[in-house]
Amino acid sequence: MFYMLVHTAAIAAGNNGIPVRLHGHEFGKASGMAPRARIAVYKAIYRLFGGFVADVVAAIDQAVHDGVDILSLSVGPNSPPTNTKTTFLNPFDATLLAAVKAGVFVAQAAGNGGPFPKTLVSYSPWIASVAAAIDDRRYKNHLNLGNGKALAGLGLSPSTHPNQTYTMVAANDVLLDSSATKFSPSDCQRPEVLNKKLVEGNILLCGYSFNFVVGTASIKKVSETAKALGAVGFVLAVENVSPGTKFDPVPVGIPGILITDVSKTMDLIDYYNVSTPRDWTGRVKSFKAIGSIGDGLMPILHKSAPEVALFSARGPNIRDFSFQDADLLKPDILAPGSLIWAAWSPNGTDEPNFVGEGFALISGTSMAAPHIAGIAALLKQKHPQWSPAAIKSALMTTSTKLDRAGRPLQAQQYSETEAMKLVPATPFDYGSGHVNPRAALDPGLIFDAGYEDYVGFLCTTPGIDIHEIKKYTNSPCNSTIGRPSNLNTPSITISHLVGTQTVTRTVTNVAEEETYVITARMHPSVAIETRPSAMTLRPGASRKFSVTLTARSVTGSYCFGEITMKGSRGHKVTIPVVAMGHWR
Known part of the structure; x- marks a missing residue:
């Protein structure tokens, strides 16, 4: 770590x-x-x-x-x-x-x-x-194919030479001998199993396998393989992927791109196959697919x-x-x-x-x-x-x-x-x-709290054994906050709002004397009211205000709102309000 x-x-x-x-x-x-x-x-x-x-x-x-x-x-x-x-x-x-x-x-x-x-x-x-x-900052790159298609991908890499295209060769088509297949050669992790004469000066095409997911293969190693073989760049194409897989761009020293969209990989494979004539055994007669890699170093x-x-x-x-x-x-x-x-x-x-x-x-x-x-x-x-x-x-x-x-x-x-x-x-x-x-x-105002307040929060949380609290905190439960939602946090949450519930908060002025106007808004299924509607605080002074929430309808989901305190000297203090209404 x-x-x-x-x-x-x-x-x-x-x-x-x-x-x-x-x-x-x-x-x-x-x-x-x-x-x-x-x-x-x-x-x-x-x-x-x-x-x-x-x-x-x-x-x-x-x-x-x-x-x-x-x-x-x-x-x-x-x-x-x-x-x-x-x-x-x-x-x-x-x-x-x-x-x-x-x-x-x-x-x-x-x-x-x-x-x-x-x-x-x-x-x-x-x-x-x-x-x-x-x-x-988002990093994007693209692979330009000889058929005019541009395939989007990820690649924190320099571009191939501008206004120039290069022959593309697939790793599986440039093996030194057939025994190399046991090394997952399409991963491009081992330069020694690929034919340098066929790769040199070309773009090497590699496949993104499960080895990359588990960490036994890396994009860095692909770039090192391509460089060792004298390739001008590489393409790493994802052929199948579990939904939601996240790909991050990786900085490499030579032109390189990761094609993460499986449909774009299919476009690449189709173009490569159409452009690459083979004999009856499947061996490539000549490499005719061409392409170029864009510049992915600048963020969008x-x-x-x-x-x-x-x-x-x-x-x-x-x-x-x-x-x-x-x-x-x-x-x-x-x-x-x-x-x-x-x-x-x-x-x-x-x-x-x-x-x-x-x-x-x-x-x-x-x-x-x-x-x-x-x-x-x-x-x-x-x-x-x-x-x-x-x-x-x-x-x-x-x-x-x-x-x-x-x-x-x-x-x-x-x-x-x-x-x-x-x-x-x-x-x-x-x-x-x-x-x-x-x-x-x-910030203008702060919602302060200390150790005793946190012990009070624990003591009023349903289902907590007071002996367990004493074991951890060495403090008895003699809290006056009543409910956990009354802890003086800069947010208000009531997970089980039945009828009407009022919570209190205390703010402390950490700036010059200022008058604050308090407003509240909430999803219509819960009514919200704050008291007082305005207050003036001297430097260092603390004032309480109350927030009353009433369940108007039961939607079965949380609704959200906020309380805003706007100060006469330009401070703005906002806290989120979260509640779910219940019948009982």
Whole structure:
């Protein structure tokens, strides 16, 4: 896991303005979120075997003992715990509660089990659970065939010589002898089984087999094979694929393209077969198929960013291992987590496509969490007295629910045919929205909470044994919050709304004196009302407000809304509201 550690650490606190160079091309300049922050690293997980929760718990305890301000966790339990009745008291979350009690802010990857509901591996209110977004950079390439067709694909590669076409040869047609078939020669992983004389100066055609899925074959090795044989470039074509398979572009040093669309692969195969005459034994008489590979090094910038990534884990949050819905919104926030460039250990062997490289392009909520950790470090620097809850609140209440084009955020989702489509995103996809670091530095108001509040949340959550709470927290249950939905979080969730329910929140002014007007909107099946409708807060002052939700109709699904607090000095504080109406 060392490679991941390098990558995530660089995202959180890598140096500023570092050129990202691979294969002689500079893809741009990279910077960590908090370039001047200091990094402490704790090894608790191992590459082949993973690790024990006890090791991670020991690492967290050691980090707190060493006096860190921020914890970034790109790990979590594989599934809800079965050794404790509640998700909130699994060993991870219970240890992190102790870390938060010591004043440490915790960012944790939400999980990569999306786009299916209830796939989160980060549950508790004291943790900032981070979902992954796709940013505006998309890398595309194309293969031009001699019949005039252009086939789209992925290839972070230079182009073949402009205004020139090259003969295309299939790996299976250039074997040195028939015994090579036992080596899956179409994978193009072994240059020694292919005839260099037939490949040299041509484009080598290879097949994407199951070996690439399990990691015994790599695109990097295909490019090395093509280079060793003197090919001008390579094409790797996917002939069959399970629906929903995700392909990421891989940087290579010679012209190369991965054709991921099976119908485009069929176009290529048809053209190659028609253009390649064979004798009665099937041996090629002459190679007549020609083509050229485009330039895939420059990203195309999309205005449809950010989007919630397909793999990013989704809510609703669960309170126990029988998947009962919790009165707490998760994930909390959305941050970049798809195709993230960051530093890499050249010795890392976990990603075969980046062996020997100093940078890698990786996706996952593991990449999103250190973005939030680094931004939290910037907030902690500006506001050293803020609690972990205050930092989390500032990040959440200032986040955005619009993309770069000003449209509501969308989420990647599977269609009926298991192809990918975009659907309107909800708080179960993005929490409060996509992080906006500059706005978070000056949020106006914060929703603060501390250790006693979190114990109160546990004590009022149905199904938790109070003896278990005492065992983990050493605190008795004498909470006054009444219900878990009254915990002072910058979101409101009522999973079982019968009739009318009122929740309270307390805001604290962290700016100059300001008057806030409070408005609320909600799906028509639930009525929402806030009191008071306006309030003035002096610097440092705290004020309560109440939110009353009434189930008007029972739809059998969650409905969403938000509360907005607009300040007279320009601050805007927004929190999501989530509720499901029930008859009883």
